[in-house]
Amino acid sequence: MNGVHDMGGMHGLGPIQYEKDEPVFHARWEARAFALNMATRAARKWNIDAGRHEIELIPAADYLRMSYYEKWTARLEKLLVKSELVTQDEILSGQPAPGSPQATPAVTADQVPRLLRTGALASRNIQVEQRFQIGQRVRARNINPTGHTRLPRYARGKLGAIHLHHGVYVFPDTNAQFLGENPQHVYSVRFAARELWGDQASPRDAVYIDMWDDYLEPA
Numbered sequence: 001m002n003g004v005h006d007m008g009g010m011h012g013l014g015p016i017q018y019e020k021d022e023p024v025f026h027a028r029w030e031a032r033a034f035a036l037n038m039a040t041r042a043a044r045k046w047n048i049d050a051g052r053h054e055i056e057l058i059p060a061a062d063y064l065r066m067s068y069y070e071k072w073t074a075r076l077e078k079l080l081v082k083s084e085l086v087t088q089d090e091i092l093s094g095q096p097a098p099g100s101p102q103a104t105p106a107v108t109a110d111q112v113p114r115l116l117r118t119g120a121l122a123s124r125n126i127q128v129e130q131r132f133q134i135g136q137r138v139r140a141r142n143i144n145p146t147g148h149t150r151l152p153r154y155a156r157g158k159l160g161a162i163h164l165h166h167g168v169y170v171f172p173d174t175n176a177q178f179l180g181e182n183p184q185h186v187y188s189v190r191f192a193a194r195e196l197w198g199d200q201a202s203p204r205d206a207v208y209i210d211m212w213d214d215y216l217e218p219a
Helices: 028-041 048-056 060-065 068-082 088-093 109-118 193-197
Strands: 137-140 159-169 184-192 206-212 216-218
Touching (some): 028 109
Antiparallel strands (some): 159 184
């Protein structure tokens, strides 16, 4: 979807603030936010693409002021309520509603190391049509979907070339809306910087974007 989260190529956001020896978490609550997101996802009430889309639905003013794990926490609250795992009143009070059912944890402490190492694979070992070949010239489709997409705005309508073929993966656009995995081939597509940003960009620079079949058309 088009939203403030799609910041690639935007101007006026200031330089990236590099933090030497940056810790994994800046505060204990960030670690808890990460753990809660991982643990509740194991209930399989939503998938990673639906989770990403929920962050995209955060209002622009809130999205810009929130830190990374604040967005994760806001996303989780919405998903828990939508999935009927908790109610909004329980979120606000921090207490379970009287008589509410107690669910068996979907993930236990001894399972955590394996889950953190492996995650959930999005690759699929199936035969589907491969529309493009390495070296082929392609154009990113100029589309403006209202749901989740991994096609960045700055690349839409631009010409590139297939650089690598990654294999077959779940298509995030349909998976986020629970419309099926729709697995298809994914490619690394090379876009010249001047194709994306104009003549002011360096002729030596390029951007490589991973793109699904449905994002591309022959040039």
